[in-house]
Amino acid sequence: MLIGYARTSTLEQKASLEAQRESLRALGCERVWEEQVSSIAAREALSEALSFAREGDTLVVTKLDRLARSVKHLGELIEELEGKGVSLRVLDLALDTSNATGKLMMNVLGSVAQFEREMMLERQREGIAKAKAEGKYKGRRPTAMEKADEVRLLLADGVSKKEAAGRLGISERSVYRIAGDSG
Structure with missing residues (x-):
């Protein structure tokens, strides 16, 4: 059985959630769990989808960042899925962990995604520091x-x-x- 999982970080991203849902349904996902929570918040729908998955099923997500918050978290999820005999498919990357090549590529791309996230946060911190030095960034109003x-x-x-x-x-x-x- 194909099981879908869709997530957005904010309530303002309804169009993204709808697009994910449509992609998962078009692929043939019989059940789709969805939620609108940040990646660091408790994700009950993901937990429910993981609990529901049985041996031979495939968990499908549209993008890797909709599923895992870090390489470590991705590894934990893949380990949990493998322990249940469930594979993972990521649509935008055409990856499927039901084979060795898919597993290797998932780990490589997960590492790249985490690197990109850390670089973005570093650039953000640098930008804020520069804006503060120039007196343009005052922070949130109290x-x-x-x-x-x-x-x-x-x-x-x-x-x-x-x-x-x-x-x-x-x-x-x-x-x-x-x-x-x-x-």
Whole structure:
């Protein structure tokens, strides 16, 4: 059985999720799990797809970065799949781990993908450092601190810290910080 898995990082990427779903269905995936979570968040749909997969099945993804967050994570997933007798197919790379060549190429491409990600993050850090040095990057505006007076008024009126946070749309931690409490 072909089992599909589709993922996007944000809710704004609905078109990408739909495109992945269409590609997986067109290939013949009988079941498709999908979710919209970042790669570092818990991915329940992926866990469900892995649990569902049985010997002889193939897990299909449209792109490698939709599945694994790192080479290590990719290795762990492939090991789990192999342990169950399940192969992995990545459509945009035409890779299939049901054969030795596919397994080799998956490891090589996973390493390249991780390298690219690390280089992108390094360039991003360099860009931010340069912008800060030029005075162009100030970071995020401290929105919670702008509401400090409102927080103090609500607390003085007997409103709980949790309720004040909810009413003002800021974190409870920020309310504690404004109130001067440690937690």
